[in-house]
Amino acid sequence: MFPVHRPLIRWNARFDTGHAQIDAQHRELVNLLNRFAADVENTGSDHTRLFTAFRDALARHFKDEEEALRQLGIAPELLEAHAVHHGLSLELLDSLGQQLAKDPKEHSSAVLAEISHCMLVDLLDEDRHCFVVRSTRPGEVASLPVEPVLQVFKRLVDLLNEHHEQIVRARDYYTTLLDDFPAPVCRTDGSGRFDWFNRTWLNLTGMDLPQAESQGWTLALHGEDREPFFSRWRICFDRRAPFVMDYRLLDARGQYRWIHHVGRPFFDEEGAESGGFLGYISVCFDVTERRQAEANLRVSAEVFEHAEEAIMITDGHGWIEAVNPAFVKTTGYGADEVIGQSANLLRSGLHDESFYHGLWQSLMDNGSWQGEVMNRHKSGEIFPYWLSISTIRNTEGEVIRMVGVLTEMSPLRTSHRGLLHLAHHDALTDLPNRLLFDARAQHSLERCSREGSRLAILFLDLDNFKPVNDRLGHHAGDELLRDVAGRLRAALREEDTVARFGGDEFVILVERVGSAEDAGQVASKLLELFPVAMDGNEQRVAVTASIGISLYPDHGQELEALVDAADKAMYRAKEQGRNCFHVYSACL
């Protein structure tokens, strides 16, 4: 490569024709050529502009030169030949100019070579011949500037060699790149004949190039996939359309692999519009594992959907991500109610923290846990289940999923379930009894403590219930208690718990209470359910209720303290004349 500051053609006195105008124009043309050469050399961005300047100056020069020659009295046929030569030179330059405009970098060296040749041979030499040789005396020979011309040609040859080397290097680079490309790649020619396969493709199939070439490789196609492959290939090939095909291909070990084959047509520089179709280049992806995984997934999805066992999938922290229809049936919760919730939602409150700690420890140590567990149905009822939990870990060993399978207990267990229900419910009203109330309330208190929210406990005692028994009989009293239970249950939200503690005492757990006023509003609503009247033995007795309210965390942290506070407040309501509510305060 020659240095940038050195002009491609240095003006030489021997270039002089002795014609002032012609020499001035030659100098300008040499100067423009040198600037163009420097821009090419420096991979500048001014190729097109400098080339156009050269071409325009040359056209002007040709015109002036023809006029000068005419004045010199040159023979008309020689003048004509000169003009034709000029025209051809300009035509050549215009076609070079078009190539340059398309891709200046690609064509600049070739253009430079052409116009250098034109400059040195057609202009400097030819013109000198016209103006100098014609004016020399017989026997005097004008000498050509051989040395500078040779130097320029040497530089041009170096330049061309260097470009050739770059092209060879680029070809080797892309061939290696495609050969070692991690996916199988193949190519067809314009007739659709497969004429090249990269090394990865050959390694996959165990074929060599001659075996694979043409349609030889299709012998490795699975019998069932051959016809669909060819018909699709024909359709796409006829339309010169891109194709995507999936088929099984016999690999080097004699096993079929699922191939996802993606191909694109490619065209010459003129492009698709001018019909310059050259063939297809295509890449194959081995998707065997993915297809197997998808098939396994479909089986798993079927099992998940149709299993009789309730299945729950959580993330690594126990947040529910998916449940199956059996889960919905077993627990009473709809999928949309539990997805995104903690699996703790199912806790009955009957197991202490050490039970869950042991479960968690086993999951972390052994990857699984199984055992009997008491879970709470959406209705609030508690049922025994056999629970199996397995963990799924990622490649780093982190638990990313947990799969819990809940199996309802055997018939023996089912009768146990009945007993369990009895143990947790009041036989007269079927409301939760104190045991179940305590379990739920404990659960709610833990949640409130976590969330920093509030709950209220309403202690409701009927006023003047004793006369009902006394006047109408115990049976009527029972009936009234059941009636009150039903009314209370219907008036409250499903998430609230109404329990009967015994006698005419009902205790209500009101979840998510914002303030004492909110709790007061609930109490007022309940008081509106009264008086509940009973008729019997030609007598009519009506009862009202008194309600005491305590709030977590305002009036206590522990359940016992809160129930006690609500009880005290209820007595204050009785003292205040009954049929009203009172909110606990420390002075009680």
Ligand SMILES: Nc1nc2c(ncn2[C@@H]2O[C@H](COP(=O)(O)OP(=O)(O)OP(=O)(O)O)[C@@H](O)[C@H]2O)c(=O)[nH]1
């Ligand atoms: N029918 C019926 N009565 C019950 C039951 N359990 C308790 N009792 C009666 O309920 C009454 C409750 O007594 P109190 O609360 O002191 O009577 P009260 O008339 O409501 O008095 P105040 O609460 O002061 O208004 C007693 O007479 C109990 O015998 C039951 O299961 N069925």
